[in-house]
Structures are given as C-alpha cells and as structure tokens.
Amino acid sequence: MTAAYALYGVAALIVLAPVAIALSTSPHGTAVIYGASLIITLTLGMIALLCLFGRAQTPGIILPLGLPWLGAHFRIDALAAFFLAVVNLGGAAASLFALGYGRHEHSPQRVLPFYPAYLAAMNLVVMADDAFSFLVSWEFMSLTSWALVIAHHRVGENMRAGYIYLLMASFGTLTLLLAFGLLAGADGNYAFDAIRESHPSAALSALVLILALVGAGSKAGVVPLHAWLPLAHPAAPSHVSALMSGVMTKVAVYGFVRIVFDLLGPPDWWWSMVVLAVGGITAVMGVLYALMQHDLKRLLAYHTVENIGIIFIGLGLALAFKAHGMALAAALALTAALLHVFNHSVFKSLLFFGAGAVLNATGERDMEHLGGLIHRMPQTAFVFLVGCVAISALPPLNGFVSEWLTFQAILISPQLPAWGLKLLVPAVGALLALSAALAAACFVKAFGVSFLGRARTPAAAQAHETDSNSLAAMYFLAALCLVAGILPGIFIDALAPVTNTLVGVSMPQQADLEWLTIVPIAESRSSYNGLLVFIFVVLSGSIAAFAIHRIASDKLRRAPAWDCGYPDPSPAAQYTASSFAQPIRRVYGTSVFHAREIGEMPPPGSLASARLTVELHDLIWDAAYAPVAKGIEYAAEKLNYLQFLTIRRYLTLVFAALVLLLLVLAIWQ
Amino acid sequence: MIRDLALQGAQMLAVVVLAPLLTGLVRKMKARLLRRQGPPLIQPYRDLIRLIRKEVVLAEGASWLFRVIPYIIFAGTWVAASLVPTFGSGLLFSWSADLIAIIALLGSARFFLALAGLDVGTSFGGIGSSREVMIASLAEPAMLMIVFTLALIAGSTQLSTMAAYMATGEEGLRVSLGLALLALIMVAIAENARIPIDNPATHLELTMVHEAMVLEYSGRHLALIDLTSELKLLLYISVIGCLFAPWGIAGPDANPRAIAIGFVAYLAKLAVGGLLLAAFETAIAKMRVFRVPAFLGAALMLGLLGTLLLFVSGSL
Amino acid sequence: MRGNLAFDIAHMLAGTLVLVSFMQLYQDRLYALLNIYALHALVLAASVAWQAFIQDAPHLYLTAMIALVFKAIIIPVALHRIIVKLGIHREIETVVGVGPAMLLGMGLVALAMVVMLRVTAEADPLAREDLAFALSVVLLGLLMMVTRRNAVSQVIGFMSLENGLVLAATGAKGMPLVVEISVAFSVLIAFIVIGIFLFRIRERFDTVDVQALDRFRGERR
Secondary structure (H helix, E strand, C coil): CHHHHHHHHHHHHHHHHHHHHHHCCCCCHHHHHHHHHHHHHHHHHHHHHHHHHHCCCCCCEEECCCCCCCCEEECCCHHHHHHHHHHHHHHHHHHHHHHHHHHHCCCHHHCCCHHHHHHHHHHHHHHECEHHHHHHHHHHHHHHHHHHHCCCCCCHHHHHHHHHHHHHHHHHHHHHHHHHHHHHCCCCCCEHHHHHHCCCCHHHHHHHHHHHHHHHHHHHCCCCCCCCHHHHHHHCCHHHHHHHHHHHHHHHHHHHHHHHHHHCCCCCHHHHHHHHHHHHHHHHHHHHHHHCCCEHHHHHHHHHHHHHHHHHHHHHHHHHHHHCCCHHHHHHHHHHHHHHHHHHHHHHHHHHHHHHHHHHHHCCCEHHHCCCHHHHCHHHHHHHHHHHHHHCCCCCCHHHHHHHHHHHHHHHHHHCCCHHHHHHHHHHHHHHHHHHHHHHHHHHHHHHHHHCCCCCCHHHHCCCCCCHHHHHHHHHHHHHHHHHHHCHHHHHHHCHHHHHHHHCCCCCCHHHCHHHCECCCCCCCCCECHHHHHHHHHHHHHHHHHHHHHHCCCCEEEECCCHHHCCCCCHHHCCCHHHHCHHHHHHHHHHHCCCEEEEECCCCCCCCCCEEEEECCCHHHHHHHHHHHHHHHHHHHHHHHHHHCCHHHHHHHHHHHHHHHHHHHHHCC | CHHHHHHHHHHHHHHHHHHHHHHHHHHHHHHHHCCCCCCCCCHHHHHHHHHHHCCEEEECCCCHHHHHHHHHHHHHHHHHHHCCCCCECCCCCHHHCCHHHHHHHHHHHHHHHHHHHHHCCCHHHHHHHHHHHHHHHHHHHHHHHHHHHHHHHHCCCCHHHHHHHHHCCCCCCCHHHHHHHHHHHHHHHHHCCCCCCCCCCCCCHHHCCHHHHCCCCCHHHHHHHHHHHHHHHHHHHHHHHHHHCCCCCECCCCCHHHHHHHHHHHHHHHHHHHHHHHHHHHHCCCCCHHHHHHHHHHHHHHHHHHHHHHHHCCCC | CCCCHHHHHHHHHHHHHHHHHHHHHHCCEHHHHHHHHHHHHHHHHHHHHHHHHHHCCCHHHHHHHHHHHHHHHHHHHHHHHHHHHHCCCCECCECCCHHHHHHHHHHHHHHHHHHHHHHCCCCCHHHHHHHHHHHHHHHHHHHHHHCECCHHHHHHHHHHHHHHHHHHHHHCCCCCCHHHHHHHHHHHHHHHHHHHHHHHHHHHHCCCCHHHHHHHHCCCC
16 A cells, blocks of 8 residues: 555645745744655655565555546556656755755745645656546646746746746646547546556547647657746756756656556557657757856756757657567667656756755856856865766766667667668767767866856855755765666666566666676677776776876975966956857857857947857747747737627627527537 | 786786877877977887976866866776777676777766866866867767767677677678778877867967867876877777777687787787878868868768668668 | 678779768869869779679770760869869859758768668669669769859769769669760760850850950960
C-alpha cells in the first residue's frame, strides 16, 4: 500500500499550505515550512525509491474524489516511481536550499503558502492513474507555479511573464484535455487501465501524438512552444526556478512518455521522425538563445530548453526502435533519455541554486555587473563550477554518461529500414553534437564572466559567501553529479524496470560487469568506465603535481597582470558576456537571430561616449506568436461590437440562434 | 597481467617522452624548409627544463583555479593520450574509455583552459577564450561526425578495436573513409592550433587564439601547458596513424619482437606526420579568424556526408 | 565485395567528383573557380578511364581523352583569357551565403542518394552507387547555376552538370554512342560559352561587328 503512504505525504504537503498562510508573518515561518517540506519530500523520495528497487507492482488506490462515476485513481508503477524519485529529490534539495535562501525573501506570504502546494501538485501528477486526476493535478501545478512566478509582482516584467505563462499553460492543458478525450473515446472511460485496453485507429493515434507533443511539450519547453519558459523561470524566486526548470519540465516529459509510450499502444515509425526533428531543433535553438543572454537566470532557463531537446531526441530514437521491433535498442535510447532526465534535474537545480546565491549576495542577475566572485564566494564558485562541468557533458561527471548513451543509440540506427529515418538520424546526430559543443561554450561564458576575472561593480566586489543550508544543498547535488558520473551502472540498473514496462526489455544488467563499467549493447562494441577514468585523471594529476614539486622550483610571486605590457586598470576593460559571445554571434547569430552590431562613434572632437548596440530578433516570436496575438486582437476587436448593440439587435441574435438550432435538429436525423 | 600493466605504463611514459621530440622535429623541419638552420631537435626539452626552474609570476587577480588548471588539463590530455594505441592495440585499460570519451576528455581540457583565459580579467585572455570556444563549437561536432563514420565502419567506438579492425585490411578504400580522413586532418589542424587556424609561434593579438589564453602563465605552469599542447599534437597524429595507417601495430598478446616492430613503425609514423605537418604549415598562410568557421564547417560537412553515406548504403 | 579494389577505386573517383563539386560551391574568386573546374574535368577523365579499364570498353578511353584535353585544358585556358580580355568582374556574388549553399548541397546529395538507391533496387551494385553520385553532381551543378549572379560561374555550373551526365553515361555499362554523345555535348557547351560572351560583348560595346571592335582595340588592320 505504498501508494497510500505516498498520498498521506502529499496530503501533508497540502495541509502545509494553510499553515504557511498562518505562519507567514512570524519569523520562524520560513524555517518551519521549508523544514517540513524537506522532511516530507525526503520521505516521499524514499517511498519512490522503494517502489523502484522493489520492483513490485503496487496496486492502485481509488479515492472517492472528483467525478462520481470515476473516482480518483492513483498508482505508483515503475515509470511513476522513477519520476516520483526525481521530483522529490529536486523538492528536497530546493527545500534545503530555501532554508537558507528563503530568509532573504521580502514578501514570504506570497511564496510560502504556494510552495508546498506546488510540490504536492507535482507529486499528484506523477501518481495519477486516470485522465481526470491527471488533468486536475496538472492545472493545480500550473496555477501554483504561476502564483510563485508573480510573487515579486512589483517588478513589471514579472507580471508580463506570469501572464504569458498562464496563457501557454492553459493552452497546454487544453491540448492535453483533447488528447485524453480522444484516447478515452466515446464511452468516456478515463481510467488509464481502460485506455490501455482500447486501441484507437492509426489516424486518431497520430492526432493524440501531436496533441500530447504540443501539450506536454509546451510545458517542457520544446521549440516553438518555449516562449514562456525564459520569461517565467527567471521571474520566480531561485529555489522555485530550480523546481520549475529542473523538476516541472521533467513532469511534462513524464506526461509525454506516459501518453505516447504507455497509453497509445504500438507506434507508427513516422511518429519518431516528428519527435526527433522537434528534439533536434529544440536542442540547437535552445543553446543558441542561451549563448546570446547576459542575464544569468535567463541563460539557465534557455539552456533547459536545450536539454529538453536532448531528452526528446532520445525519446524519438526509442520510438523509432520500438516501432521497428528493435527492443534492445529501444531500451538503450529510453534509458539514455530517462538518465538525462535525472541528470538534468540534478545539475540544473544546482546551477539555479548558485544563481540564487549570487543574486542574494550581490543583488545582481546580470552577468555584466558581476565578476571576481570566486574570491568572495569560493565555495559557491566551486559547486557552480561542478555544475557547469556536469552540464557541459564532460567526463567524469554525469552529463557525459547520458550523452554517451544517446550517441551509442544513434550508432545503432543504421539498422532502421525507413528511408526518412536514415536521412534524419545523422542530421539529428550532427545537431546533438553541435548543441553539446555550444553548451560548453555557454557555460565557459556563464562561469567565466560571473565568477572569474575582476569585479565589474561595487556590488560584486562586496559579495559575501552563502549561508550553510544553501551550501549544503549545493554540495549534496554536486556530490550526486560526481556519483552519477562515476557509478552510472547503478542508475542504469535502476531504470531497468521502467524500460521493462515501456518497451518490454531492459539493458543488460550493469552490476554484473567487472570494474563497474557500463556496456550498452555488447562489450565488443563499446564500454565506458567512469570510475576508472576519474581515478586515472586524479592519478595523473597527482603524479604530475608530485613530479613538478620535486624537480621544479616552488617560488611564486604576485605581480600585476602581464597583458602584453599594457594592463588596463579598469575592470570594465575585461571581456563581458556580449563580447565573449561575439564570435559565436557572428557565426550563427546572423542567420538565426538576424543579429546586428551597430556602433555609433561620436564625431571627432566631441566628448560624448561611443555606443555599441547589439540587435537580436527572436524570429520564432515574430513568426509564430506575434501573428497569433495580432489575429486574436483583431478578432476580439471585431467581436467587441457585440457589447454595444441595441436591444432589438440582441433579440435578433437570440432569435437567430434558436432558428439555427431548430434547423439543425430538423436536418440531422 | 603484469605484462599488460607494464605495456600500458610504457605507453603512458612513451607518449610524454616523445611529445617534445615531435614538436622539435616539426620546428626543425619548418626552419629547414625556410632555409634556416633551426633549433636542435631536443630544444623543446631544454625549454621545459628552463621553464620548470623559473619562478612563477602570478597575476594579482588570479584565483586558485588558475593555479590548478595546468595540472587538470595535463592530467586529462595525458589520460587521453595513454588510451590511443601507439605501438600495440591491446592496451589494458582501453575498454574504459572509447573514442567519444577521449574526445570529451580533450574537450574538458579545453573547457578549463578557456576558463583560465578569463580568470585574470584581461582582454587578451578574453579574446583567446572566446575565439577558442567558437572554434571548438565547430571542431567538436566535426570530430564526432568523424567518430560516427569510423564507428559505423568498424562496428565499435573502442579505439583499440577500431585499430585492430583497420589493421586487418578488410576494408580497402571506401569513400566514407576517405572523407573521414580528410575531415580528421582538418579538425586535427584546428584543434592543435596550427596554421592556418592559429599560429603557435606568434604573440600578436590579431593572430593568436591558444597563446592568448595562456598569456599570463609562467614558470612551471607554463611548462605543463606547453607539454600538454605537445602531447595533444602527438595524440592526434597517433589517432590518424592508428586508424588510417595501421601497418605494424602489434595486436593484443603479441611477442616482444612484434612490439618492437610496432614501436619502430610508430616512430616512423610520427616522423612522417611531423614532416607533412611542417610542409603544410610552410606552404599556406594563416586564415582570418572569421574564415575559420567556413573551414571547420567544411570539415563538419565532410563528416556528415561520410556518416550519411554509411547510413544510406552499406558498401559506401 | 569488401576486397574488390576495382569497385572501391571507382567509388573513390566518383566521390572525389562530388567533393570537387562542393569545392566549386565554396569558391568566391573566379580564377580559383576555373582551376577547380579544371580539377573537376581531370577527375572525370580519370573516372571515365577507370571505367574503360574495368568494363573493358576501349571507346571510353576516347571519351576520357576528350574530357581531359577539351574540358580540363582548353576550356579553362580559353575562359581565363576571355576574362582577362573583357575585364570581367572577378568576384563571384552569390544569392545565398556559403553556409546555406553548403547545407543545401548536403540536402541535395542526400536526396540524390535516396532517390537513386530506391529506384534502382535490382540493378548492379557498382552502377547504382555511381549513378547516385552522378545525380549528386548534376544537382550540385544546377545549384551552382541557380545561386550565382556571375555569368561565368553559371557557365561553369552548367559544365559541371554535364560532367555529371557523362559520369552517369559511362557508369551504366554498355550504353551506346557514349563517345558521340560526349562530343555533341562538348560542342553544345562551346556554343553556349561563345553565345554568352557574345552577349557580354554586345552589352559592353553595343556591337559584335568585328571591324567595329577592331576600331575599339585601337589598331588598324
């Protein structure tokens, strides 16, 4: 009855919300609420891990809530257990971080009540076993996160961000509603078990796929439905941003996986082409957008878009293999995608925590006002560096493992017979490689400009180190990055029951292999041993350090920087985020963003300063969103005439509607 | 087991010892082609020893990261170089990291070097780092496409397996192999900061990428960084040699005579590679920085074309 | 099939021809483009000669000779001289940038491979892949014609398209009248080149009357 215990935990979280309203003005309110959330999410995480490793098919629970003939079904199967573990790990880390960070919150009454409700909602979405409770929990999740996004409502752009977020969330829920409606069929049996039994036609399944991709994808942040993400994620308080980027996007991925891999039945091969194409474009566009940003949190939010693209590439490959009956390859691709889900939630949360710590310490989010923080906040800098190395997919940390597995899945794809896939998969492989390289560039920029160099403003020069709770959360996540990179076999084996339920087989048992290597398909093809690589690197570094210190001189003195003999005393002369990105902007930005650099030089003799402006156009916004907004505005203006009609005209409308309905009744048998 | 361990250790030692010699050879050849005498072959060793004995002058703004980075990048590159088959292909720990992992290790070395450029807060470091990440953003995908092409032909991403497969000579000439070779040469030139991408002997702001990032380093740190770039050049020439000129590589469990032949063959490959590099660098001029993306884009296209041909047809 | 050196060399030469077509797309200077075209014709000659060798068809050696002498030597030299004499603008303006042109080229090669390998599923494996490469060369030549503003580069695109057709013709074993067809094509090309330059001359000097041109030359016969 683990589902029952989990529901008790969720109920406890929901109960915390009104408690928070009561306690929000007291000085201990923050500690109580976040502490309680920490304990509850840890418990829920334990329950989830027990379900995952226990491999028992826990029976569901039907609560007498919601629709009277349906009830509310909740069940924790392998897929739900994995995502529950991810959600609660993120929630626990965020709660621990917020124990320290939340003390600096100006308006706790706008944040504290919604935070446990948000955690509860995400847990409910993953546990839901019928369409109605799924959708209700999904909306609950959107609304609580919206409330958190507009928590700092005095900042103008936060309100706009909240507005766009609400619109996109409602749109997503609408498409999911339609998808579930199509799945449930005319009888309207919304329980997932019943939906699994029914087999909709091919055209209907295709429509459900598109609707699920749009609905879940918009919440996850696939291009072109990503526009709300870089507005809303930075606007929320940092621990909530970490939850939204690291956890809520994964809940959206869960929704997609549940509908497409579980509820829809056997896939058609061309579905994978759509998912692959969407994933590839999302990955590259996300990282290119991220490279152009100089707001630290917005950079991280756009980067989430890239990682979602990588996850969807893995899911697309899994669909392709599943459609052609190559079950082992499908298990590999699915494991790669799900492992990336876990990895991304860990290091993205870590990076958002770091950004939150920087925001707290300096009051600045703009990288071009930071600099030199490694001297003032050494520990935060260290854990942020670990996060940057992990997200750039560099061995021996965990980002590399999921990317390596995705590449191995791509290398099996020549066996796919479909011609469209033969052309698309190499292109998507190139896009994946490109996005990985650009991601490393992005995080050199993020870490280098914010933490290294010299302080560009007094705020950065007087930063102070973060408090111990926040640091503890960040160290924990950094350690998890290292562990997942060195011992990936454990995580791959943990995913085995998930792939078993979704594609029928799982990857070979990694725990049996000697030396803790991971082998995706067969030893002769490829293998990777994170632990050995890590040991080798540490050993080589130590040998080098030892040798150097024996034979080299150890004298050292400090002096002004060499800088080819012309050191510039002003910190403003060092590279900024925009200047660092300039070569990449010039190579990719001119075509993708119509990037232009306009320099205005004052005439000779004038003492005015020169000005450099960088113009970037968001082509997706101009092409997709602006016309829709204009169209709606036009329609609304035209329809506005209905407000000002005379009574006679209103009566005419009523009469016309009545006559029309009678006509329809007469004609339709 | 002891024998395998000894072989792996010998390989690790050999790459570190031979790297400065290779650089010395390239410099000597370039000088001779320009009708100069040139420095002696062992000059790079002397340079390293001289640097090690000097005092480190550290910029005032440099952090602990700046001091640790030379060791990190040396360790990463050394591990990557030890996993590339040089004289024998049955290395003990070759299964722990395949070609993708080797490239990623070099990528992390480059990541940290770019951070080092930004650490002191000068504009030269910024120039080097920003140009380096732009070059990397194209060179790494090109390299991965080449790895895909080779892995699809050889059936594995494990470098030792690939070398052993190429050594059997079953493949013959294949169009995708030719494309992969061309692309690999272009990427190797870009990654090692040779002409036409970057000039390893310059200190002019307009022309430097790698030298700009390491401008503030001195003493033993600079010695480590120089040794790392020499090691990287050796690594790339070894990779090209073991994949496209696998003659003489000793298989796993080979007798000492085969290993000796493999070693001599390896030295010959290094010499030929160094000579060709010297001739190529002397023959052409350095490109403008913003023509480099076109060059590397061409390498990416070649790699993509090779992969595409292999996806589409089994015998191309 | 793996050890079959003959097939491999044929594929290598055909692949090199595709590669040289890409190199033509990359050029932005006219003299370099002429040199690359000469290389294109050279590779074509080598490929046709090799086909003559493995198919044991001596008349194809003649086609190779024609390609070598006429297209690799005479036409580039002649074009070079005409460009110098008429002072034609030596930079190539493109309609799309180099990057998008290369991407389009990749897409066209992919399309050509897919079409050819699907359509000829039962044919001889060597001929199939050579035909796929030949179609790629044809499409790349068309791409060059479409994305260039300079007349000379359009002519070169047309000539490389024709090279692709010759490759296809020689690859299909036993096609009759290959030599005659290639001679006819070359004559056609010569006339097209001459025609284009006559237009240019008329544009520039408003006349193609040789005596009037002599007057412009400043000499008296």
